[in-house]
Amino acid sequence: MLAEQRATLSKYAYIQTKRLKVLHHYFDERTEYPRDPRFKSAIYDIEFMQIFSLLENEPEFFDKEIYLTQNQKHIHFVKSLDEYYLGTKYLIIEVEDDGIWRSEIWKNIIGYGLVAFFFFILVGLYLAKLFLKPMRDSIMLLDRFIKDTTHELNTPLSAILANIEMMDTDVMMEKNKKKLNRINIAAKTVSILYKDLTYMTLEKEKKSEEEDIALKSVLKNRVEYFDILAKSKQITFDLDLEHATIFMERRKFVRIIDNLISNAIKYNKRGGKIIITLRENMLSITDTGIGIAEGKIPFMFDRYMRFNQSEGGFGVGLSIVKQIVDECGLKIEVHSKEEEGTTMVIKW
């Protein structure tokens, strides 16, 4: 750290050594110790006895070439002589510490530190890109697959749902009614998934059509839509809806509601309940299902993340919900207890 000073002090020591040589030659006709305004010096013999000293600080080390004195005010340079002029083995050169070397060191540390920092960031980014490539490729593959297949799902799905709606169930045998019901449930489940995938891959770039939405009627409509799915697990809806509006795109709000209700049905217990509460600026959907461990909550909005493999799906539902919530400046809260249920709260 004192390397910058070393060259200067070494030069001073060389000059002083030459002066000592002359003094040695003329001693004891001349007895005046050579002085220099640029530095102070002292001479010590091989037994560390002081021969003469002009130093302000006593030397602390003889085995170190250069060091900072204990009071941090001076720098000492120790030169070990080969020829002991006047018996001098150790010549100590003392200069005041101007602190310039310290600021130089800080400059160097910061300068080189920044260069190293950016270098490692670049290397890190490169390595991360390299290691994440297989993962990114598989995600891209899945995205492409979903995009491609989504196109092909629309027509048959619409045909199934339309035909189920058109069927006259009054004249149908009870046995066939049940079968139709099951077809209806399955078709609606696929329909929700289809809508999610369509939103995620195709509709995201659609032009925004924001409007004031009366939430009460939308919620009733969606509950009615999901009623058949809920009944299949003997789940009942408990609605506590007050008048509330929100200014956003209808299709986006429907995606949020559909996904939250769909999850509340999927992960509910047979014979459970779904409580939907609507207030001005707040919507909550509570189920009495399996709940989710606290540690997993931060990851539940990740794309393709599924904690329960027994239920179908791609794991894109909550990812879409989070995406819409963030886009529209809403807030989502998750309160969950394992084996008791989960409450999803949307605030705006």
Added chain:
Amino acid sequence: MVKTSILFIVISLNSIWAQDAYERNCVTCHQTLPTSLQEMFKRYLLVYSGEKNVKASIKHYLTYPNKSISAMSDLFVDTYGIKKPTHLNKVELNEAIDIYWDKFKVFNKLK
């Protein structure tokens, strides 16, 4: 006449006894050499530095004089030769060397 002779002998003996071991045993011989004892001391300092080293080396040289361990130059040794081993006893030799050191040491002489 007898009184004068006795007085002369007494004064002479007194002056010899008054001299220290260094002056008695060193100065007299070195007076004939062109290099002063001061210069020789500086030679020892130049080679041996500290008090213990200098004294030990002088003592060793005086006891076992040899060209290879002399602090003087080859030219000096070749010209004036090597001295004979000292006949002084240990105490007297140490005393002479101590006086020699005290007389020419650099300590407290620089200003």
